[in-house]
Amino acid sequence: MILIGNKFVRYRGRFAPSPTGSMHSGSLVAAMGSYLDAKSNHGEWLVRIDDLDPPRVVPGASKKILTTLEKLGMEWDGEVVYQSQRTALYQEALVSLGELDQIYPCICTRKEIAGASVMGMNGPIYPGTCRSCHAIREKACAWRVKTRDDLIAFQDTISGSVSQRLSREVGDFVLQRADGVYAYQLAVVVDDNEQNITHIVRGADLQDSTPRQIYLQQLLGYPMPTYMHLPIVTNSAGEKLSKQTRAAPVDLSNGLGQLVTALRFLGQQPPEGLSNSDIPSFWQWAIENWQPNKVPRKI
Ligand code: GLU
Numbered sequence: 001m002i003l004i005g006n007k008f009v010r011y012r013g014r015f016a017p018s019p020t021g022s023m024h025s026g027s028l029v030a031a032m033g034s035y036l037d038a039k040s041n042h043g044e045w046l047v048r049i050d051d052l053d054p055p056r057v058v059p060g061a062s063k064k065i066l067t068t069l070e071k072l073g074m075e076w077d078g079e080v081v082y083q084s085q086r087t088a089l090y091q092e093a094l095v096s097l098g099e100l101d102q103i104y105p106c107i108c109t110r111k112e113i114a115g116a117s118v119m120g121m122n123g124p125i126y127p128g129t130c131r132s133c134h135a136i137r138e139k140a141c142a143w144r145v146k147t148r149d150d151l152i153a154f155q156d157t158i159s160g161s162v163s164q165r166l167s168r169e170v171g172d173f174v175l176q177r178a179d180g181v182y183a184y185q186l187a188v189v190v191d192d193n194e195q196n197i198t199h200i201v202r203g204a205d206l207q208d209s210t211p212r213q214i215y216l217q218q219l220l221g222y223p224m225p226t227y228m229h230l231p232i233v234t235n236s237a238g239e240k241l242s243k244q245t246r247a248a249p250v251d252l253s254n255g256l257g258q259l260v261t262a263l264r265f266l267g268q269q270p271p272e273g274l275s276n277s278d279i280p281s282f283w284q285w286a287i288e289n290w291q292p293n294k295v296p297r298k299i
Pocket of ligand 1: 050206
């Protein structure tokens with residue numbers, strides 16, 4: 001149990017892979033960090049498949065990811081949840097934001113936005129063209145949330161204090177695309193709240209998205225979880241491992257070796273003998289000796 005405000009609640013963590021391909025050493029690090037932090041706090045660890053964006057989903061990838069987790073001895077609690085089956089929840093949240101007058105339809109094309117905006121940390125900062133125009137839209141439109149200039153800040157367990165001014169650094173961001181697909185930023189906030197997630201442990205590539213998620217939590221009246229952003233595994237060209245950078249899948253013929261390598265990457269110091277043990281002994285040692293303060297701070 002952990003104390004949040006004046007209430008004791010059970011630690012609930014999660015791993016939320018996108019089924020765009022097999023697990024590789026980068027996603028293994030994210031899975032391991034979230035698993036160890038949950039288990040060392042006697043918490044629950046849930047798995048949620050981020051399969052909201054149909055063109056990015058690779059058939060069979062979810063199944064492969066789950067089999068890999070199983071073979072590596074990472075047991076999740078409860079049923080696996082699929083974002084593609086939860087669109088009614090995202091719709092409900094979007095309607096609530098509409099009732100609060102915090103969203104507006106946008107019909108700008110990518111080209112129009114690129115031509116009229118300055119670059120922010122995650123692409124062009126939307127110049128707000130559609131924010132003040134209340135014309136009835138006949139064609140499909142995206143929905144954006146109105147951002148503000150207040151400082152949004154949080155304490156990351158690894159990076160320390162992180163803050164952003166959304167309107168200046170990111171701009172009004174999309175919650176639902178013109179093709180109807182809900183944006184990751186909205187879905188993740190709704191799901192983490194609906195699943196009572198208390199701790200989010202994930203890759204540092206998502207640290208810049210966290211203020212957007214905290215802002216949505218504030219608008220929707222959700223509690224803020226604790227955040228820990230883990231260093232990212234890169235290839236020799238310094239690129240994040242992903243399907244695009246052709247990351248090699250986790251080699252299950254040497255599962256234990258891959259686990260030990262991932263644990264070392266997370267700054268932990270397993271004894272030499274652990275590499276010759278077995279998967280249950282690996283997890284027993286790793287859970288008992290997990291020290292988040294040893295995880296390197298590297299983005
Ligand atoms: N699905 C995201 C990814 O694979 C992670 C989402 C999250 O942990 O919030 O990068």
